Amino acid sequence: MTALNTVQDVSANSNATTGSSKSPVPVRTFGWTILAVMAAFLLNNYLNYWQGLPGVAPIFGGPVNGSMSILWSWVQLGLYALAVVLAFLHVGRTKPVTLREDAKRISDINAFLIRAAFWAVLIVGLVDTVISFLRVEGMLEGIVGADLASDLGRSHFRGGYVHMPLIALSVVIAAFTRTLGFTWLALLVVAAELLIVIGRFIFSYEQAFMADLVRFWYAALFLFASAYTLLEEGHVRVDVFYAGFNSRLKGKVNALGSLLLGISLCWVILIIGMGGKQNIINSPILSYETTQAGFGLYVKYLMAGFLGVFAVSMMTQFVSYLMGAVADMRGEPGGRDHDVPAAH
Structure with missing residues (x-):
């Protein structure tokens, strides 16, 4: 059986000519943002229920988890913002990368x-x-x-x-x-x-x-x-x-x-x-x-x-x-x- 990381075809040259003049950056940014927010969600889940942090829900009027200060809620909310920023920075630093290379x-x-x-x-x-x-x-x-x-x-x-x-x-x-x-x-x-x-x-x-x-x-x-x-x-x-x-x-x-x-x-x-x-x-x-x-x-x-x-x-x-x-x-x-x- 072929490994998962070897079966997807990829463009050999990151600057290869494409059939569209539109930049792939918005789509790449959207994709990496989804993955970054998912990672932040999983990290916050661990912090909430294994480390007793309050979670982001109290900021929006939801229940408080644990007994730690509500200030931690803002820190946890900041993790989502940080994840989005990192996604944008990653795409910005790798603009020549094509969609197929990113998919790979x-x-x-x-x-x-x-x-x-x-x-x-x-x-x-x-x-x-x-x-x-x-x-x-x-x-x-x-x-x-x-x-x-x-x-x-x-x-x-x-x-x-x-x-x-x-x-x-x-x-x-x-x-x-x-x-x-x-x-x-x-x-x-x-x-x-x-x-x-x-x-x-x-x-x-x-x-x-x-x-x-x-x-x-x-x-x-x-x-x-x-x-x-x-x-x-x-x-x-x-x-x-x-x-x-x-x-x-x-x-x-x-x-x-x-x-x-x-x-x-x-x-x-x-x-x-x-x-x-x-x-x-x-x-x-x-x-x-x-x-x-x-x-x-x-x-x-x-x-x-x-x-x-x-x-x-x-x-x-x-x-x-x-x-x-x-x-x-x-x-x-x-x-x-x-x-x-x-x-x-």
């Missing part, structure tokens, strides 16, 4: 995020499975001692001192790899299902963590691969008129779809999921939520976070897609046939 750059950033997420679910899933197996078989205490074995039975400890370092390790691994590994993750899901079948029907052995691992990996496969599917033109189109459009009209359709349907949907997911302490993404992560099965995997809170990863990766890819679509509208060289999936 953003797609590369997204590829790194998805690679890190892939390695995280792989490593965390395997390590947590080993811990749960040793616990259910009564072998963990003999290996790590009674105190640590007891701590590993608490979700806050396992999440903070086992999962988080493994996620950090995954980010490092992602920096040195170039493939996404969705094929391998799909194979691992099948292998995990096969182990359940063999264990149940041949050895009469089945534990909760085995099914949890399948759900954990399958959820990651479905949500993390969405941005890759978008880039590979693997999503399903139901518009019977699209195939007959020329390149520029397809660009208009893709640009409007990215903006009105794609990016807006991702914002809805982020706002609903992270709009408050008890919302569907924040609440499980804050409490390190687990399943009711005592010897299952302690990863349910991470599965809630998958929704956030999905929204962030899809929004990033939609911004890249938007820039590529506008480049098609402008008649810039280096485009791709949207009716044919990228080569593998």
Whole structure:
């Protein structure tokens, strides 16, 4: 499978002649501003619910989060302004960059995020499975001692001192790899299902963590691969008129779809999921939520976070897609046939 950061065609020369005399700067500025504001939103979400800052809501008459001074609300609001300024400065310093080059750059950033997420679910899933197996078989205490074995039975400890370092390790691994590994993750899901079948029907052995691992990996496969599917033109189109459009009209359709349907949907997911302490993404992560099965995997809170990863990766890819679509509208060289999936 071709890596996400190598499949998008790019103009070889940043000063290449385009089919339009209009400057691409406004579109590039708009795209980078969306990404910058999203980053500020995620940072403020962390500051609100993990560090106890009041958030920006009190400035507009909303409820105060935590007990810190309202002055922090203005600081947090300033983060959004700073994000917008940085987006403008970045585009201003890179004016010769074309829309296709920017789309490629953003797609590369997204590829790194998805690679890190892939390695995280792989490593965390395997390590947590080993811990749960040793616990259910009564072998963990003999290996790590009674105190640590007891701590590993608490979700806050396992999440903070086992999962988080493994996620950090995954980010490092992602920096040195170039493939996404969705094929391998799909194979691992099948292998995990096969182990359940063999264990149940041949050895009469089945534990909760085995099914949890399948759900954990399958959820990651479905949500993390969405941005890759978008880039590979693997999503399903139901518009019977699209195939007959020329390149520029397809660009208009893709640009409007990215903006009105794609990016807006991702914002809805982020706002609903992270709009408050008890919302569907924040609440499980804050409490390190687990399943009711005592010897299952302690990863349910991470599965809630998958929704956030999905929204962030899809929004990033939609911004890249938007820039590529506008480049098609402008008649810039280096485009791709949207009716044919990228080569593998």
